[in-house]
Amino acid sequence: MKLAITAALDYRLGDPVDLMLHIEAAAIPEQAILDAVLDVGDSEYFARVSAQDMIGERIWLRRGGELNVRYSATVEIDRILTDYRTLGKVPMHQLPAETVQYLNESRYCPSNKFLHFVHDEFGDVEGGAKIGRMRDWIETHFTYAAGSSDSETNALDSFVERRGVCRDYAHVMVSLARAAAIPARVVSVYALGVEPQDFHAVAEIFLGGEWHLVDATGMAREAAMAKIAVGRDAADISFLTAYGDIEMLNQQVTVEAVE
Known part of the structure; x- marks a missing residue:
């Protein structure tokens, strides 16, 4: 494309x-x-x-x-497109060195605050199936609302409010994945289907030995995104x-x- x-x-x-x-x-x-x-x-x-x-x-x-x-x-x-929901989680001791930083908390992604929620809500599935359930949960439970967050809003704030813009959705998605010990980072992209059109933020999850773009807003497809930048959270991709x-x-x- x-x-x-x-x-x-x-x-x-x-x-x-x-x-x-x-x-x-x-x-x-x-x-x-x-x-x-x-x-x-x-x-x-x-x-x-x-x-x-x-x-x-x-x-x-x-x-x-x-x-x-x-x-x-x-x-x-x-981009090689694979259904990430079918992929397995890479055992932590086998993770490539460059992915390890994306297991940890960061400024906007306090993933340790989500450990119990992830265990209780998604503990019955593993790997890509767990990531798929997390993505679907966010899209179902959150409302996309322009102006509902600011530069201080982190994933826990968005989780409590149940609303936000693309970067907030991405921060929550990344935080949930990290809480499940799956490397995850935030990516800025140009993407078809984004309304209103703007710079867009999505999550990227490490599954099956590869990085896979995951948009919790449901607006953009992996095949129709051009990457600009990657990072621990929005602070790295501004x-x-x-x-x-x-x-x-x-x-x-x-x-x-x-x-």
Whole structure:
């Protein structure tokens, strides 16, 4: 599948501000970047640095005044698709080293708080079947509500409120998986089917020796997602992090299927 992606970000900055930008689809084996254009305007400083797990790149910027970012790309998805619900859990002592960090609690995913709930609610199934039950439980019990969370909301807050946006769904999904001793991370993606269209966050679960994208909102399919970044939680995958005063003026994302 080929996806045509555009993103437009317009911000007003105060004095020169250091910014970390992370909006480009990652060039990785499961997706090919057929063409891409990024325009960030004139900046005092511009540098690319590797992102988490060497998936994608972050961009350091320093500038003041207005920031106008324009990104467009055509991405061909060539992901091996397997029904994760049929896969087994990899025994902990056999996990690859790079997956171990994704067993642990993180800022927005206090997974140890969910141990008893996971045992009581999903203890009768294992592996991918357990992950599938967790995903279905979240989609059934949560309400997608724009503006219902903020930068301080973590998975436990969302679990109590039973509502949130995509990052909240992903945080809960990741927390439940980690509570079951299954490595899980949060992924930012461009995806078909997301309403309203925006940068989207999903979970990625390590099953059967592979990572599998899981969208607890039910809006996006694994075959129609282009990965941008991966991380322990939303703090690692933010599309824009500003180390100073900043005001959003406009933000638009479009994702379309193309021949």
